[in-house]
Amino acid sequence: MSYPKPRHDNAIDGMRAIAVLAVVIFHVDASLLPGGFSGVDLFFVVSGFVISQSLASRPHAHAVPYLLDFYRRRVLRLLPALLLVLLVTFLLSALLMPRAWRNEQFDQTGLGALFGVANFVLAWQQGDYFSPGADLNPFLHTWTLGVEEQFYLLFPLLFLVWLRARQSRPWVNGILPLLALASLLLAAWQTKAAPISAFYLLPARLWELAAGALLYQCIAARTLAPHWQGWAVPGLLLVVVGFLFAGDQPVPFPGAIATVVGTVMLLGAAASANGAPRPHVLLRGLQWAPLVYLGRLSYSLYLWHWPLLVLLRWTYGMQGIALWAYPVMLLALASASYHWVECPLRNAHAGRRWHPGKLLLCAMAGLGVSTAGAWTILHYTDSLSLSATRDGYAWRAQRQPAWMPVEPIxxxxxxxxxxxxxxxxxxxxxxxxxxxxxxxxxxxxxxxxxxxxxxxxxxxxxxxxxxxxxxxxxxxxxxxxxxxxxxxxxxxxxxxxxxxxxxxxxxxxxxxxxxxxxxxxxxxxxxxxxxxxxxxxxxxxxxxxxxxxxxxxxxxxxxxxxxxxxxxxxxxxxxxxxxxxxxxxxxxxxxxxxxxxxxxxxxxxxxxxxxxxxxxxxxxxxxxxxxxxxxxxxxxxxxxxxxxxxxxxxxxxxxxxxxxxxxxxxxxxxxx
CATH class of the missing domain: 3.40.50.1110 (SGNH hydrolase)
Known part of the structure; x- marks a missing residue:
C-alpha cells in the first residue's frame, strides 16, 4: 500500500528560502550572520522529510521500477541545472581566475562535483571549510550536493524495506533510528578526532537527513494533532539560535543540533497544519508569496550564489557597486535557471513518459559530454585565460623544461x-x-x-x-x-x-x-x-x-x-x-x-x-x-x-x- 501524494506545502518552500538566504548572507559577510552556514543543516533535514514524502507516494510493489523511477525524478530535478552551473563556472574560472597552485585543487573539486563526490575531494585535500583561501574555490559549495547524492544512493532501498515490512516485521522500524543514532555518535567523536571528514562526509551527516525522514515516519504512523502547530515558535527560535551561534561550536556536533531540532519542529508544525482552516500565524508567514518563490528558487540560488560570489572576489571584489549588483545578478541567474532549465526539463513530456532506464542512459551521456567539456576547458586554460598569469613561463617557478636548451658553464x-x-x-x-x-x-x-x-x-x-x-x-x-x-x-x-x-x-x-x-x-x-x-x-x-x-x-x-x-x-x-x-x-x-x-x-x-x-x-x-x-x-x-x-x-x-x-x-x- 502506498500513501497518497501529499499536497504541496508552501511552508516548506518558506523554510528553504530562509535556509538559502542564511547561507548567502553568511558567505557574503560572515559577521552579519555568524552561523548562517547552518542553513545547510536546515536543507538536509528538509531533504530527508521531502524525499520520504516522495518515496511513500509511489507504488512500491516492484523494487527495481520503484528505485529507477526515484532516480529518474532525482536526475530530472538536479542534474540539468547542476551541469549548467558547473560548465559555466569552469569556463568563467578559466577566463578570469589567475592561475595559482591552488587552482589544481579547485579544478579537482569541480570535477568531483560532476560525479557527486566533491565532498570526498575536499576531505582528501585536508582543507578546512573555514580556512584561508577556501572562500576562493568556486566549487566549494558542491560538497553539500555530494552528501545528498550519496544519501540518495542509500536511502531509497532502506525506505523501501520500511514501506514493505514495517507492519509485518516491527523491528524494521528501528533500522533508521539506529542508523541515525550511530551517525550522531560518530559525529560527536569524529568532530574532534577527524573534523574535516566529519564536516564533509555523509557518515557524520546522516543523522541530519535521517531526522527529517524519521519525522515523516512518525507522521505516517499517527495523525498529528492540531496543537502541534505550537512547535513552530520554539522551532524557529532554535533555527535562529543556530544561525547566530553555530559558528561558536564545532560542526556538525554540537554545532548543528539547534538547527536540526528546530527544523524538525518547524516541519512537524507545518505538517500538522497542512489543510487546517487557520494555520499558526508563523506558518502563514512562511507561506508568504515572495518567500515561497525564493524557496522554489532555492536550488538554483544555492547553485549560483557561490561561484558568482567567488568570481567577484577574484576580479572586482565585493565592494561598492558589486555589493548592490550581486543580489540582482544572483536573482536573475537563479530565476533564469529555474524557469528555463529546471522546470522545462523536469516537466517535459519525454522526461515523464520515457522509461526510467532510457532517461538514465541519456543522463549518463549528458554527464559524459559535460565531463569532456570540463576537461577540455581545463586542458586549454592557458589559451582561454584573460589573465597575465597565463604566461606560465614568466609566472611559475617550475622546473626548467628538459627540452629547453641551457648554455653549459x-x-x-x-x-x-x-x-x-x-x-x-x-x-x-x-x-x-x-x-x-x-x-x-x-x-x-x-x-x-x-x-x-x-x-x-x-x-x-x-x-x-x-x-x-x-x-x-x-x-x-x-x-x-x-x-x-x-x-x-x-x-x-x-x-x-x-x-x-x-x-x-x-x-x-x-x-x-x-x-x-x-x-x-x-x-x-x-x-x-x-x-x-x-x-x-x-x-x-x-x-x-x-x-x-x-x-x-x-x-x-x-x-x-x-x-x-x-x-x-x-x-x-x-x-x-x-x-x-x-x-x-x-x-x-x-x-x-x-x-x-x-x-x-x-x-x-x-x-x-x-x-x-x-x-x-x-x-x-x-x-x-x-x-x-x-x-x-x-x-x-x-x-x-x-x-x-x-x-x-x-x-x-x-x-x-x-x-x-x-x-x-x-x-x-x-x-x-
Missing amino acids: DAPALAGRRLFVAGDSHAAAYRNMVTIAARQFDLELHIEERGGCSIVNLLRASSVDCAPYVGRVLQKIEDEARPGDIVLLASLRMQELRDADWSRGEAAGFAALRGERSAADTAAAERDADAVLQRLQALNVQVIIDAPMPVFRSAAYRCSDAFNRMNPACAGGLSVPRAEMEALRAPQMAMLQRLSARYPALHVWDPMPLLCTPQRCAAMDGDQPLFFDQDHLSGHGNRTLLPDFDRLLLEIGERTAAIATPPAAGVPHGTP
Missing part, C-alpha cells in the same frame, strides 16, 4: 657535485633557478620542500610539527652528501605583511611588525640554526642561506590584470619602501653575520640588491613578475637571480676544489 671544480635544496615552500620557489644551475654546472640536484616547515628561519623556534620533516631532510643529507657538496637552505625569513594592521598607516604598520619579535624568539631561532649548521659542518659540505627577501602586502598574481587591480585585496600595492625592508630584516642579517663567523662553510647569499632599487622593492619588473604572490619568486624572478647564483656557485667551486670528493666511477649524475 665550464666549471670542472663543480661538475659531479650534489646540490641539495631544502626548506619550506620557498625552496620549491627556487626550482627554476636551481634546475637551470644544475644543468649548467652538471650538478646532481636534490630538492626537499614542505610548505610551512623551514629548516633555518632566523625568526623564531622551528615548529614542533615540522621536526620529523627537518630530521628526515638532515638525515638524507648526512647519508648522501660527500665533502664539497652544496646545501641551499631556503625559507621565508621575513614577517608576512598580509595580516598586519595597516589601519594607522604604513610607517605604523612596519613599526608594529618590528616590535612583535622578542629576544626569546631571536635566541630560539639562533639555537635552531646552530643545531642544523653543526650537523652540516661535520659533513664538510658548503651551506648557502639566502638572506631575507622582500615581502609585499598584496599578491602579484591577483593584482596584475585590468579586471582585478581595483580589488580590495590589492589595496596594499605591489611595492614597499626598501628602507622598511632593510629595517625589518636587520635582526636576521645580524644573526647571519654571527653565524658566518662561527661556521666558515656558511655562505650568505643576498638577492635583495637584485630585486630592489635603492628606494623601493617591487613585485613587478615592468610588466614581468619578480614575485608570484606576496613572498614567493616567479619564474622570471628565478631567472633574474640566476646569474648571481651562478657567480656564487663558481666562487664556492674555486674555494673548495681541494676538498670535493668526485663521484664514484660508473655512478650517473646530473639533473633528475
Whole structure:
C-alpha cells in the first residue's frame, strides 16, 4: 500500500528560502550572520522529510521500477541545472581566475562535483571549510550536493524495506533510528578526532537527513494533532539560535543540533497544519508569496550564489557597486535557471513518459559530454585565460623544461657535485633557478620542500610539527652528501605583511611588525640554526642561506590584470619602501653575520640588491613578475637571480676544489 501524494506545502518552500538566504548572507559577510552556514543543516533535514514524502507516494510493489523511477525524478530535478552551473563556472574560472597552485585543487573539486563526490575531494585535500583561501574555490559549495547524492544512493532501498515490512516485521522500524543514532555518535567523536571528514562526509551527516525522514515516519504512523502547530515558535527560535551561534561550536556536533531540532519542529508544525482552516500565524508567514518563490528558487540560488560570489572576489571584489549588483545578478541567474532549465526539463513530456532506464542512459551521456567539456576547458586554460598569469613561463617557478636548451658553464671544480635544496615552500620557489644551475654546472640536484616547515628561519623556534620533516631532510643529507657538496637552505625569513594592521598607516604598520619579535624568539631561532649548521659542518659540505627577501602586502598574481587591480585585496600595492625592508630584516642579517663567523662553510647569499632599487622593492619588473604572490619568486624572478647564483656557485667551486670528493666511477649524475 502506498500513501497518497501529499499536497504541496508552501511552508516548506518558506523554510528553504530562509535556509538559502542564511547561507548567502553568511558567505557574503560572515559577521552579519555568524552561523548562517547552518542553513545547510536546515536543507538536509528538509531533504530527508521531502524525499520520504516522495518515496511513500509511489507504488512500491516492484523494487527495481520503484528505485529507477526515484532516480529518474532525482536526475530530472538536479542534474540539468547542476551541469549548467558547473560548465559555466569552469569556463568563467578559466577566463578570469589567475592561475595559482591552488587552482589544481579547485579544478579537482569541480570535477568531483560532476560525479557527486566533491565532498570526498575536499576531505582528501585536508582543507578546512573555514580556512584561508577556501572562500576562493568556486566549487566549494558542491560538497553539500555530494552528501545528498550519496544519501540518495542509500536511502531509497532502506525506505523501501520500511514501506514493505514495517507492519509485518516491527523491528524494521528501528533500522533508521539506529542508523541515525550511530551517525550522531560518530559525529560527536569524529568532530574532534577527524573534523574535516566529519564536516564533509555523509557518515557524520546522516543523522541530519535521517531526522527529517524519521519525522515523516512518525507522521505516517499517527495523525498529528492540531496543537502541534505550537512547535513552530520554539522551532524557529532554535533555527535562529543556530544561525547566530553555530559558528561558536564545532560542526556538525554540537554545532548543528539547534538547527536540526528546530527544523524538525518547524516541519512537524507545518505538517500538522497542512489543510487546517487557520494555520499558526508563523506558518502563514512562511507561506508568504515572495518567500515561497525564493524557496522554489532555492536550488538554483544555492547553485549560483557561490561561484558568482567567488568570481567577484577574484576580479572586482565585493565592494561598492558589486555589493548592490550581486543580489540582482544572483536573482536573475537563479530565476533564469529555474524557469528555463529546471522546470522545462523536469516537466517535459519525454522526461515523464520515457522509461526510467532510457532517461538514465541519456543522463549518463549528458554527464559524459559535460565531463569532456570540463576537461577540455581545463586542458586549454592557458589559451582561454584573460589573465597575465597565463604566461606560465614568466609566472611559475617550475622546473626548467628538459627540452629547453641551457648554455653549459665550464666549471670542472663543480661538475659531479650534489646540490641539495631544502626548506619550506620557498625552496620549491627556487626550482627554476636551481634546475637551470644544475644543468649548467652538471650538478646532481636534490630538492626537499614542505610548505610551512623551514629548516633555518632566523625568526623564531622551528615548529614542533615540522621536526620529523627537518630530521628526515638532515638525515638524507648526512647519508648522501660527500665533502664539497652544496646545501641551499631556503625559507621565508621575513614577517608576512598580509595580516598586519595597516589601519594607522604604513610607517605604523612596519613599526608594529618590528616590535612583535622578542629576544626569546631571536635566541630560539639562533639555537635552531646552530643545531642544523653543526650537523652540516661535520659533513664538510658548503651551506648557502639566502638572506631575507622582500615581502609585499598584496599578491602579484591577483593584482596584475585590468579586471582585478581595483580589488580590495590589492589595496596594499605591489611595492614597499626598501628602507622598511632593510629595517625589518636587520635582526636576521645580524644573526647571519654571527653565524658566518662561527661556521666558515656558511655562505650568505643576498638577492635583495637584485630585486630592489635603492628606494623601493617591487613585485613587478615592468610588466614581468619578480614575485608570484606576496613572498614567493616567479619564474622570471628565478631567472633574474640566476646569474648571481651562478657567480656564487663558481666562487664556492674555486674555494673548495681541494676538498670535493668526485663521484664514484660508473655512478650517473646530473639533473633528475
